[in-house]
Amino acid sequence: MAIREQVQTALGTLPGAEKKVAHAFLANYPSIGLSTIAELAGLAGTSAPTVLRFVARLGFDSYPDFQRVLRNDVQAQLMSPLERARSTGPVPDNPALKASFASIASNLEATLKAVPESEFEAACDLLSDHKSACHFLGGRFTDSIAAYMAAHLRIIRPNVRHFDGQTSTWRDQLLDVRPGDVAVLFDIRRYQSDLVRLGELLVERKARILLITDPWLSPIARSARVVLPCVVDANRTWDSSITLMAVAEALIDRVSRAQSEAARARMQALEDIHWNNLPGR
């Protein structure tokens, strides 16, 4: 149970001075609880030992102990879609689609500011290197974008692969990754530990990682050669992935234009494969 709920539950059983502390804490959650004992006591109109008795009654060994848990709560709340559902305001008067698109436009604007050109160009350089293979993978919701990007990139350059199947087969598929290969990973909060682990293994195999993530940066950022942070908030109970897809499309477009001759040849070769005229169809 998060501290805020714990305090709300305990309110009725607290002695007078401790109840004052509880009210001050809830009214100024979470910042006052992350400040000093003296500040909370002062705001509540009580004393430092009263604050210490208050946190002891909640089951904490010390005030630093209490603050450690509170920091964890806050971290989780900034990440949890559920919490945002609780705190989201009323539905706007505008038609739903208009509001949604406005939010997307805002995210695109913010993402444009967040992605340095040097990083974007470095990403294009990685993707334009035909000598090495490109491997794609994403998380629970973003893997569909990885698949989408791989499907498009496969048309304009060779050696494009998408990790597929269960996470248990990722290890097998690692065998096909060679030193110098490029791994394009999509990971937004909540970051997947199996994906983070795979990133570590990819670096061990000397693959170069291009990470497309959110502004809080997946742990994979530590090992990535290039990191593209995309703004994902959408005033919703979950994160929008539009900006990741937009960045993916921009990369595809940029790489396609940079080597239009080779891309055209490959597309022509693809059209020359008359698939639907196979016997039995």
Added chain:
Amino acid sequence: MAIREQVQTALGTLPGAEKKVAHAFLANYPSIGLSTIAELAGLAGTSAPTVLRFVARLGFDSYPDFQRVLRNDVQAQLMSPLERARSTGPVPDNPALKASFASIASNLEATLKAVPESEFEAACDLLSDHKSACHFLGGRFTDSIAAYMAAHLRIIRPNVRHFDGQTSTWRDQLLDVRPGDVAVLFDIRRYQSDLVRLGELLVERKARILLITDPWLSPIARSARVVLPCVVDANRTWDSSITLMAVAEALIDRVSRAQSEAARARMQALEDIHWNNLPGR
């Protein structure tokens, strides 16, 4: 400017050890910045004086001063999640990304005009009907959007399925479609004949089709109950699918808000399933 944006902006100009501190701070925002100098220094692999130099370079008089502002940032962020996305810094010159995003914004604007509110609401009604199942499928490039939408919708309502595997198994999977079920199909040019055929078979089984397509309308439009045309032009050799994904997200959001109580209950139930704590992991 919030501290996080301030740090992101300053990243490029920081000396090596301070850059480590910045990365550690951003990667563990906000909790590590609310802890001690020693904890942040340890996580970054640097020293306490380096952390002090880092906050001084950002313009703070002391570490408590830095923490005071950070607490205020966190308080504001918990109150207004939407505000987080709205950055105020100047737009860097990133021509390729800027052009790509401008094209997307233009497509979004055009799509907003192309989709009647009555059709959008009708689509939401279809998706909100919990008595019947929802089946998802897309074409060569759009199936990843179908998968994405199914993955999200599955969180807020029951009986969501995504046709998977080879096209040869679609016929088998048709057996699970009941009269009254909703089929959400994504099809943009070039329209796939096997997907068009499946649409016909779905209607034969009395399924209700929601089609998300381009302005020229896939042949499936003939059999669809609701058609949402999305502008896909991107001045490229292939079509952008951003607007289809944007419409998908708008539908998810709308359905989620319309039944926020049931959606919250389902999300809570999902969080109660502690997956990663299974034995053997």
Added chain:
DNA sequence: TCCAATATGTAATAAAAATTACAGGATTGA
């Protein structure tokens, strides 16, 4: 190659914060 400027970590010191000791007041039950 050398020197000056900058960056960095260790150790010591200063300051701040947390905790404890203690005394007085309030409340409750016999």
Added chain:
DNA sequence: TCAATCCTGTAATTTTTATTACATATTGGA
């Protein structure tokens, strides 16, 4: 009414944290 228990704030003490001094390493320019 009285005694026991609980609650509370002040002040002192202890502990923790922040800051500074200093020496060494690194980097860049002449």
